[in-house]
Amino acid sequence: MIEGSKMTKATDRLHYGMIGGGPGAFIGDVHRTAIRIDDKATLVSGVFSRDQKVSVSFGTSLGIEKDRLYGSFEEMAQRESERPDGIDFVVIVTPNASHHAAAKVFLSHGIHVVCDKPLTLEYHEAKELAELTERKRLLFGVTYTYTGYPAVKQIAHLIASGEIGHIRFINAEYAQEWLATRSEKENRQASWRTDPAFSGKSNCVGDIGSHVENMVATMTGLRISSLSARLDKFVEGRQLDDNASIMVEYEGGAKGLYWTSQVAIGYDNGLRVRIFGSKGTIEWFQERPDHFTVMKLGEPARTWSRGRDAFSDEAQRFSRLPSGHPEGVFEAFANIYRSYIETLLALRSGKKVDMGKLGFPTVQEGAEGVRFINACVESSENSGAWVSL
Numbered sequence: 322m323i324e325g326s327k328m329t330k331a332t333d334r335l336h337y338g339m340i341g342g343g344p345g346a347f348i349g350d351v352h353r354t355a356i357r358i359d360d361k362a363t364l365v366s367g368v369f370s371r372d373q374k375v376s377v378s379f380g381t382s383l384g385i386e387k388d389r390l391y392g393s394f395e396e397m398a399q400r401e402s403e404r405p406d407g408i409d410f411v412v413i414v415t416p417n418a419s420h421h422a423a424a425k426v427f428l429s430h431g432i433h434v435v436c437d438k439p440l441t442l443e444y445h446e447a448k449e450l451a452e453l454t455e456r457k458r459l460l461f462g463v464t465y466t467y468t469g470y471p472a473v474k475q476i477a478h479l480i481a482s483g484e485i486g487h488i489r490f491i492n493a494e495y496a497q498e499w500l501a502t503r504s505e506k507e508n509r510q511a512s513w514r515t516d517p518a519f520s521g522k523s524n525c526v527g528d529i530g531s532h533v534e535n536m537v538a539t540m541t542g543l544r545i546s547s548l549s550a551r552l553d554k555f556v557e558g559r560q561l562d563d564n565a566s567i568m569v570e571y572e573g574g575a576k577g578l579y580w581t582s583q584v585a586i587g588y589d590n591g592l593r594v595r596i597f598g599s600k601g602t603i604e605w606f607q608e609r610p611d612h613f614t615v616m617k618l619g620e621p622a623r624t625w626s627r628g629r630d631a632f633s634d635e636a637q638r639f640s641r642l643p644s645g646h647p648e649g650v651f652e653a654f655a656n657i658y659r660s661y662i663e664t665l666l667a668l669r670s671g672k673k674v675d676m677g678k679l680g681f682p683t684v685q686e687g688a689e690g691v692r693f694i695n696a697c698v699e700s701s702e703n704s705g706a707w708v709s710l
């Protein structure tokens with residue numbers, strides 16, 4: 322069915338700053354583009370690179386005033402917090418190792434934060450950010466991109482409504498080929514991801530396994546109680562894992578099997594989740610994000626399609642285009658920002674917000690992700706021993 326857009330444009334605006342996302346960076350520009358989709362926040366400040374000259378020249382090209390382009394994130398947090406028109410929130414899109422320090426300094430100065438995953442390198446750092454967020458009564462979003470898809474919200478709704486009964490087993494994988502050779506020598510994104518100084522203890526589990534952990538938690542609400550992992554380094558000379566096999570057990574008795582790989586030749590961005598319940602199965606694949614399949618014993622499989630089939634109000638609210646007009650990563654990111662910015666605007670205007678029901682991944686989920694990554698590394702270092710979370 323073809324209908325006009327139901328999206329509304331805000332009259333009220335927020336102002337934000339960015340750390341990272343300079344020339345040639347990957348995800349910073351995706352964040353900026355996604356925020357522009359609903360057009361409720363303007364980029365007014367930033368540190369886009371560790372090199373101040375590069376940062377100022379890049380920031381100026383984005384239309385930012387020179388006096389709001391700073392030499393470091395510490396200086397930016399201080400100076401922005403002193404301005405009457407200082408930023409409402411900051412977006413952190415640097416390599417993993419600086420997330421904790423950057424997020425901490427903005428929270429300490431009373432500025433709301435959005436940070437990309439993995440939230441931090443260490444679990445105690447993530448917990449510290451969670452505590453600081455709560456103490457300062459701030460809003461912290463973590464951009465687990467793919468949770469923004471309407472189909473993912475609909476799957477979570479169906480599972481919570483009992484559509485496939487109680488969950489028995491989950492099989493989830495994230496397969497990519499981009500590190501099948503030693504591309505860290507020439508590719509900047511590969512270079513820091515495979516360097517423990519910037520990436521942390523894990524490359525593959527940290528980079529994409531974290532999406533698997535969060536996606537399964539988002540769809541099912543299940544919490545991992547223990548896991549056994551084997552992390553592999555298939556490419557010679559590589560410092561960190563490029564493939565991992567992970568067995569998990571969830572609270573309540575369900576079991577799961579995750580596989581993440583960056584050496585899976587033929588696969589681009591293959592995040593796939595299959596959830597097996599006592600009454601049926603749900604399957605979703607990130608490269609076809611508008612659709613998912615529900616299978617029941619003795620019945621033909623049914624494919625749900627965003628825009629065509631009736632989604633729950635909460636999922637439907639995030640559908641932007643008529644059926645057959647594919648939505649993708651930009652829209653998923655925009656949906657996370659839509660929830661985050663709507664919540665900030667509501668808080669700012671003194672409206673009551675149910676903090677237990679925010680429509681975006683929070684600092685607690687970011688912390689769960691870090692706990693998962695570190696447990697995988699610990700297990701693998703101990704020959705796959707089961708680790709409790």
Ligand SMILES: NC(=O)c1ccc[n+]([C@@H]2O[C@H](COP(=O)([O-])OP(=O)(O)OC[C@H]3O[C@@H](n4cnc5c(N)ncnc54)[C@H](O)[C@@H]3O)[C@@H](O)[C@H]2O)c1
Nearest residue numbers: 341342343346347348368369370371414415417437438466
């Ligand atoms: N949510 C997702 O789907 C997704 C996708 C890609 C990357 N990410 C995450 O986003 C982050 C960035 O990844 P990327 O691929 O864009 O990296 P990138 O290397 O492409 O970009 C990093 C940028 O940060 C800048 N930078 C580094 N240190 C800085 C500092 N101290 N101050 C200011 N700028 C600094 C670099 O100059 C560069 O512009 C990582 O944590 C990554 O895991 C998330």
